[in-house]
Amino acid sequence: MPIQIIRTDITKLNCDAIVNAANNSLLGGGGVDGAIHRAAGPNLLRECRTLHGCETGQAKITGAYKLPCKYVIHTVGPVWRGGQNGEKQLLESCYRESLKLAKKYECESVAFPLISSGVYGYPKDQALKVAMDVCSDFLLKNDMLVNIVIFDKAAYQISEKLFSDIRAYIDDHYVDLHTDSLYERMLREQCSQILEMDECVAEFPKLAMPLADSFQLEDNKPSMAAPMQAQQLAPQMSLDEKLGQIDESFSQMLLRKIDEKGMTDAQCYKKANVDRKLFSKIRSNVHYSPSKTTAIAFAIALELSLEETKEMLMKAGYALSHSNKFDLIIEYFIQSGNYNIFEINEALFMFDQSLLGM
Ligand code: AR6
Numbered sequence: 001m002p003i004q005i006i007r008t009d010i011t012k013l014n015c016d017a018i019v020n021a022a023n024n025s026l027l028g029g030g031g032v033d034g035a036i037h038r039a040a041g042p043n044l045l046r047e048c049r050t051l052h053g054c055e056t057g058q059a060k061i062t063g064a065y066k067l068p069c070k071y072v073i074h075t076v077g078p079v080w081r082g083g084q085n086g087e088k089q090l091l092e093s094c095y096r097e098s099l100k101l102a103k104k105y106e107c108e109s110v111a112f113p114l115i116s117s118g119v120y121g122y123p124k125d126q127a128l129k130v131a132m133d134v135c136s137d138f139l140l141k142n143d144m145l146v147n148i149v150i151f152d153k154a155a156y157q158i159s160e161k162l163f164s165d166i167r168a169y170i171d172d173h174y175v176d177l178h179t180d181s182l183y184e185r186m187l188r189e190q191c192s193q194i195l196e197m198d199e200c201v202a203e204f205p206k207l208a209m210p211l212a213d214s215f216q217l218e219d220n221k222p223s224m225a226a227p228m229q230a231q232q233l234a235p236q237m238s239l240d241e242k243l244g245q246i247d248e249s250f251s252q253m254l255l256r257k258i259d260e261k262g263m264t265d266a267q268c269y270k271k272a273n274v275d276r277k278l279f280s281k282i283r284s285n286v287h288y289s290p291s292k293t294t295a296i297a298f299a300i301a302l303e304l305s306l307e308e309t310k311e312m313l314m315k316a317g318y319a320l321s322h323s324n325k326f327d328l329i330i331e332y333f334i335q336s337g338n339y340n341i342f343e344i345n346e347a348l349f350m351f352d353q354s355l356l357g358m
Contacts, residue, residue, distance in 0.1 A: 001147045002139070002145065002146075002273040002274060002275060002357045003132065003136060003139065003147075003148060003273060003342065003357075004100070004145070004147050004355070005147075005148045005149050005150060005345055005346070005349050006039045006111075006147050006148070006149055006150070006312060007149070007151070007250070007349075007356060008151075009034070009035065009147060010032060010036070010111055010113050010151070011035050011036055011038075011039040011040075011067060012068065013068065013069060013111045013147065013149070014068040014069060015017065015069055015107075015109035015110060015145070015147060016069060016070050016071065016102070016105075016106075016107035016108055016109050016110060017061070017064075017069055017070060017072065017073050017101075017102050017105065017107045017109075017110045018036070018040030018064070018067070018069045018071075018072055018073070018110070018111045018112075019059075019072075019075055019098050019109070019111065019112045019113065019115070020032060020073065020074045020075070020113075020215065021033060021035055021036070021075065021077055021113050021115040021116065021118065021120075022054065022074040022075065022076055022318050023053070023076060024053050024054060024056065024076055025053050026048045026051050026053055026054050026060065026074050026076075027045065027048060027306045028045055028048070028202045029119075030119060031118045031119050032113045032118070032151070035267050036067070036072060037159065039066060039067050040064060040065040040066050041065050041071065043063075043065045044062060044063070044064075044065050044072065044347050047063060048062060048074070051074075054074060054075070054076050055076065056076045056077070057075075057076070057089075057090040057091075057093035057094055057097065058075065058089055058094075058097055059073050059074065059075040059094065059097040059098040059100075060073070060074050060075075060101075061073050061074070062074065062102050067079040068097075070105075070107070070344070071107065073101050073102060073110070075094040075095075075097060075098045075241045076094070077090070077120055077122065078090035078091055078120065078122070079116070079120045079121065080116065080120055080121035080122045080123070083126075087116075087122065091115060091122065091127065091130045092130055092133075093115055093139070094115050094116075094135050095112065095115070095131060095134035095135060095138075096134055096138070097119075098110070098112070099134075099135070099138045099142075099144070100147075101213050102110075102144065103142060103144070107144065108143075108144060108145060109144065109145040109146075109147070110144060110145070110146055111146075111147035111148075111149050112131060112146070112147070112149065113149050113151065113152065114127045114128060114131060114136075114146055114148070114149070114151075115127065120127060123310045126147040126176065126344065127341065128148070128150075131148050132148065132342040132346075136149070136342060140270055141161065142274065143265075149169055150349070162343075162347065163347075163350060165332070165336075166276040166329055166332050166347055166351070169328060169329075169331075169332040170325055170328045170329070170332075173328050173331075174230065174346055180264070191335055195281050196243055199311075204315075205281045207289075213246045233246060233298060247315070248315065249286050249287055249288075249315060250288065250289070250290060250295065250312065250315040250316040251282050251283065251285065251286050251287070251288050252286060253312055253315050253318070254268075254298055254302075254312070255283065257302045257304070257308075257312075258302070261302055261303070263302070265279065265283070268298065268301050268302065269298075269301070271300075271301035271341065272294075272297040272298045272300065272301035272341065272356075272357055273297055273341050273342075273345070273356060273357025274294060274297055274298070274301075274357050278294065289317065290316050292313070292316070293317045293354050293355065293356050293357065294356075294357065295312060295313055295316040295318060296309070296313065296330055296354040297341060297357040298312070298358055299312050299313070299334075300330075300333070300334075300339050300341050300356065301339075301341065302346065303339045304334075305334070306320075306334050306335060309330075309334055312323060325351055326348065326351075326353040326354065326355060329344070329347055329351060329353060330344070331346055333347070341356055341357065344356060345357070
């Protein structure tokens, strides 16, 4: 199952376990710890007293009392002291140990705050990267829905360079749209070719027909590769004939590409941040219509070029346009050869767009 980045108050989440960014005493404090204890009520503190604290990088589990979840996993993140004092390893351990406990208690869903990134001062972008890396690693071998909760977006930034590169890409291509986009140019060129051909047929029908004939196959069916003008000139096909020529579907293309790339199904859907059940539905239904975010997630997992991505999207009935930020961000990442879905999702999140996968 996939990772979701969500912006909410973790105490409101109705998943199997939420993780608390606690301190070594496990006896409560400020930040998310304070919020969890307030929402759970005094019985949580009573149980925490029986645990006799917790080492940094380790985790312990309790009931959730008045919280909507079933369990609270308490973990103690490192205090940031410049990054050269084992902070990263300790923070990784917090996520790993918490996930281990969640698995042991058969949790199907878990939610993490960005541990250490508040009072303990761990830089938020680096804290998020650690969370993403450890959780995605865990999900390669385990099934669980992992929520990473970002509480205060204002304080959280993806790297400034990435942010400004994406910003610049969006700005450049919005300009494109207002002047002369590739799509508009192609459309105009095609229209003028058809117009030219129509005029030609009207004025010199005998000259035009051999050209059209050269694109005919037996039974008067036009070749799929024949240019549009010739298809226009071919005799009308019946609906049955047209349906007989139906193109490869999204699902068929996806499975073909998985084979071509030498991936297993699991490698692909995990890399796409897509749920196993959803993948099975796509696999078993040739005509499955995925959401646009799911279709793009697969294109990213398969590391398709921009052209291939567009082809795959078209099969699901979608396009990438230059008139919305979401599409431009996707295009930016593909053009830069960056197929890290979690980084793409961080960027989409920063620009208030829907995330990939699921
Ligand atoms: N829901 C989700 N995330 C939250 C919430 C919430 N309700 N409240 C805060 N955050 P912090 P730490 C985010 O300071 O850095 C406590 O006093 C917050 O924006 O809670 O690990 C403990 O007792 C930040 O990104 O935890 C320890 O003494 C993240 O949660 C110490 O703080 C973690 O911030 C632990 O410090």
